Amino acid sequence: MAEHAIFEAGDVPLQSGLVLPAVRVVYCTHGRLNAARDNAIVYPTHYMGTHDSNAWAIGPGQALDPEKYFIIIPDMLGNGVSSSPSNTPAPFDGPRFPLVTVRDNVLLQHRLVTEIFGLTTLALVTGHSMGALQTFQWGALFPDMVQRIAPFCGAARVSRHNWLFLEGCKSALIAAGDFAGGDYTAPPVAGIRAFARVYAGWAWSQTFFRQQLDRERLGLPSMEDFLNWAWEPAFQACDANNLLAMLATWQAADISADPRFDGDLAKALAAISARAVVMPCRSDQYFPPEDSEIEVAHMQNAELRVIPSVWGHMAGGGLNPEDAMFINAALLALLAETV
Amino acid sequence: MAEHAIFEAGDVPLQSGLVLPAVRVVYCTHGRLNAARDNAIVYPTHYMGTHDSNAWAIGPGQALDPEKYFIIIPDMLGNGVSSSPSNTPAPFDGPRFPLVTVRDNVLLQHRLVTEIFGLTTLALVTGHSMGALQTFQWGALFPDMVQRIAPFCGAARVSRHNWLFLEGCKSALIAAGDFAGGDYTAPPVAGIRAFARVYAGWAWSQTFFRQQLDRERLGLPSMEDFLNWAWEPAFQACDANNLLAMLATWQAADISADPRFDGDLAKALAAISARAVVMPCRSDQYFPPEDSEIEVAHMQNAELRVIPSVWGHMAGGGLNPEDAMFINAALLALLAETV
Numbered sequence A, B: 001m002a003e004h005a006i007f008e009a010g011d012v013p014l015q016s017g018l019v020l021p022a023v024r025v026v027y028c029t030h031g032r033l034n035a036a037r038d039n040a041i042v043y044p045t046h047y048m049g050t051h052d053s054n055a056w057a058i059g060p061g062q063a064l065d066p067e068k069y070f071i072i073i074p075d076m077l078g079n080g081v082s083s084s085p086s087n088t089p090a091p092f093d094g095p096r097f098p099l100v101t102v103r104d105n106v107l108l109q110h111r112l113v114t115e116i117f118g119l120t121t122l123a124l125v126t127g128h129s130m131g132a133l134q135t136f137q138w139g140a141l142f143p144d145m146v147q148r149i150a151p152f153c154g155a156a157r158v159s160r161h162n163w164l165f166l167e168g169c170k171s172a173l174i175a176a177g178d179f180a181g182g183d184y185t186a187p188p189v190a191g192i193r194a195f196a197r198v199y200a201g202w203a204w205s206q207t208f209f210r211q212q213l214d215r216e217r218l219g220l221p222s223m224e225d226f227l228n229w230a231w232e233p234a235f236q237a238c239d240a241n242n243l244l245a246m247l248a249t250w251q252a253a254d255i256s257a258d259p260r261f262d263g264d265l266a267k268a269l270a271a272i273s274a275r276a277v278v279m280p281c282r283s284d285q286y287f288p289p290e291d292s293e294i295e296v297a298h299m300q301n302a303e304l305r306v307i308p309s310v311w312g313h314m315a316g317g318g319l320n321p322e323d324a325m326f327i328n329a330a331l332l333a334l335l336a337e338t339v
Helices: A051-057 A102-116 A130-141 A160-175 A189-203 A206-210 A223-236 A240-251 A265-270 A289-298 A312-316 A321-336 B051-057 B102-116 B130-141 B160-175 B189-203 B206-210 B223-236 B240-251 B265-270 B289-298 B312-317 B321-336
Strands: A003-013 A019-030 A040-042 A070-074 A124-128 A148-152 A275-278 A302-304 B003-013 B019-030 B040-042 B070-074 B124-128 B148-152 B275-278 B302-304
Touching: A003 A102, A019 A051, A019 A102, A040 A102, A051 A070, A051 A321, A070 A102, A102 A130, A124 A130, A124 A321, A130 A148, A130 A240, A148 A321, A160 A189, A160 A240, A160 B160, A160 B189, A160 B206, A160 B223, A189 A223, A189 A240, A189 A312, A189 B160, A189 B189, A206 B160, A206 B289, A223 B160, A265 A289, A275 A289, A275 A321, A289 A302, A289 B206, A312 A321, B003 B102, B019 B051, B019 B102, B040 B102, B051 B070, B051 B321, B070 B102, B102 B130, B124 B130, B124 B321, B130 B148, B130 B240, B148 B321, B160 B189, B160 B240, B189 B223, B189 B240, B189 B312, B265 B289, B275 B289, B275 B321, B289 B302, B312 B321
Parallel strands: A040 A070, A040 A124, A124 A148, A148 A275, A275 A302, B040 B070, B040 B124, B124 B148, B148 B275, B275 B302
Antiparallel strands: A003 A019, A019 A070, B003 B019, B019 B070
């Protein structure tokens, strides 16, 4: 069903002013573009995710139905598939990979959908977590092109507390004995373990563990099982510099960092004209609903729909069927709206 | 006003089965014991705290009034003042310091107040955070002796999520290149920096930073100022093995880990007959009010009073006058009750 391909973007000027040479954006598509070219959906990836990580939300009968829509999943830079520290040659290899912003990613995605597919309209942009960061960015940068957005468990600008949680994760990895300033010759297993363990406390909610859903729903008898067998391997599968590159993208996320908005978040949010359904999770420790509520108040045509879940940030990850159904129902209703 | 002294406890059998030789408990007292010997208050220390850290809550006109009460502040083991990795000789020095539980601390404190001061009753036991862990433990171990307890920002048993947050902090320190398995020859500055930065995300709430109270109330213009100048120095002033010893005490906290209760937390809570006011902070990320609510429901004579603050766990640290006044008012009312 899904095909994937590479968009060779050439030498790309970044938001930072640097030029990253020979940039590649890997992407996959589900479904077919219709004759009117108006059934495309962009669904960017989340932290540590690749195009495959989004597959849970796509399928016949789901909102993201490949029989109706042409769904494009672009791999975020830094994820090890698109241009990343792990696959970029010197002088931008490893720890020398430059800051790539959410804006840089979305401008590349815009080139992809216009240059490769000739699109002038997108029915929907949606995404989880860092995918939601990219979703807000699409809405702010291309209001005339994006008909609908549905960011879930994300934000238009990383909050200062969210920055701080990420700074903790980063600090653990870069202080590790085997990280060697990013010029490791073997994977820094101890550093990644520390990173994963710091991260673990944030991903679910206090209530998730109080209700022992890690045991009952994830089937993991002990916290050590949870950490060692379920959680850490996903991090150990990543390159450490890639983890840090994506983290830097996340920490810098801010749709108002744009000459048009000059750091004014309210102004940037007000530029989003797409019909929007913003879905934070009630118990998300990184992107609490209070932040989303402020965002929605500044947007032109947005609705707040809080995912009523104790799964914290992971409510948007497709692991919990109830949360996946909540998101799917919201996307179905949104796509059915005439905008 | 305050005097401090050393209780030489001798060789102490620990809950783990090990015997820790020549244990010292440092303590300080405020005020005087009355003739009836019924005006004593025990106020144990919190993580990284010493007897001086509790001074903010003590003073004429405050609930903890040294003109009315004899206030004993015992230094928790591991805090660098009482027996700790940093001051214990081989074979229990540094990383070889054994697990000392909250129960071990409270049994030592019981010996202190009975052997040194001949007490048979305590008007109140109160404490913040790990001081609250010790407060619950006092209530469960010595129901006939303790008239009142007022734990704030703490719990009777560390929650599984709280354990996980601590595990993240610990992982960052032990993975650091300069920690050297605890046998460092100079302070592991990089490891402690990572530890502090991981910890920082947990201590306040998301809302505290959203409202920019770090800038407005702590007077710190940037997150880097907050981390480098306000937060990290307190951690760098600690010995790394001491940080880990206290953390191990915290992670193991469980009043039901006792032959009488056999791991049954409800049973252990039901053994607490003291009049109790349990004060979690609404926005505490380690000890959320939902946990306290469950505890209070099992206790004989307990009331839940939630600190209505966005200062998170730090609501109990005396930094915010409103929170300090809330706690003080609750202690005043509690001490005025005839029990």
